[in-house]
Amino acid sequence: MVGRPVVRQRLAAYALVVSERGVLATEFSDRTAVPGMWGLPGGGIDPxxxxxxxxxxxxxxxxxxxxxxxxxxxVQSDHWIGHSPSGVVEDFHAVRLIYAARCDQPRDPVVHDVGGTTAASQWVSADRIRDVAWINGSRALLGKHSHDVLRTFSRRRTA
Structure with a gap:
């Protein structure tokens, strides 16, 4: 007999990070429901x-x-019932706070949190943003905000 899903709400913070190299993206690992898809960097807020x-x-x-x-x-809010990365069935409510950020000294990305939910990371040039397999929430945020955030970054650099 399958029990009731564990009810869980997660408050997290993410960023649309821009630099002279473009927008920063993270690839979801096999520990997630969307391996191989891309999103914005961020995660759960600690107490x-x-x-x-x-x-x-x-x-x-x-x-x-x-x-x-x-x-x-x-702010983004999503609700679903499904398996967590640990395999537990959850009635999950995600609340995401989204920030704009800049990286003045971009380097080749490297994942330090090995074995987590991030498999890889990359800079995506502004002209390639539409070519990436973004998860729906990130695609929506980029469609709504990337033009203005990139424009603000470019203006700041030329000022």
């Missing part, structure tokens, strides 16, 4: 942690980049 600090920590763990938060962009 007592400031969401902006979460983004900086998660971006470094998932990509090796040091960033500066520039503004709060959006």
């Amino acid at each position: 007592g942690e400031n969401p902006a600090s979460t983004v900086q920590r998660e971006v470094f763990e998932e990509t090796g980049q040091e960033i500066e938060i520039t503004q709060f962009l959006d």
Whole structure:
């Protein structure tokens, strides 16, 4: 007999990170329901942690980049019932705080949190954003915000 799903709500923070190299992307690992798909870097907020600090920590763990938060962009909320990375069936509610950030010294991305939910990371040039297999939430955020965030970054560099 299958029991009731574990009810779980997760507050997380993510960033649309831009640099002279484009937009920072992270690939989901086999521990997720969407392996091989791409998203924005970020993750769960630890108890007592400031969401902006979460983004900086998660971006470094998932990509090796040091960033500066520039503004709060959006909130996303999703609900589903399914298997967690540990195999537990969850009634899951995700609340994501989305920030804009810039990386003034972009390097080749490297995943420090090996064995987690991030398989790889990369910079995606602005002209290739539409070519990436983004998860739906990231695709929606990029469609809504990437043009303005990239334009603001470019203006700042030329000023």
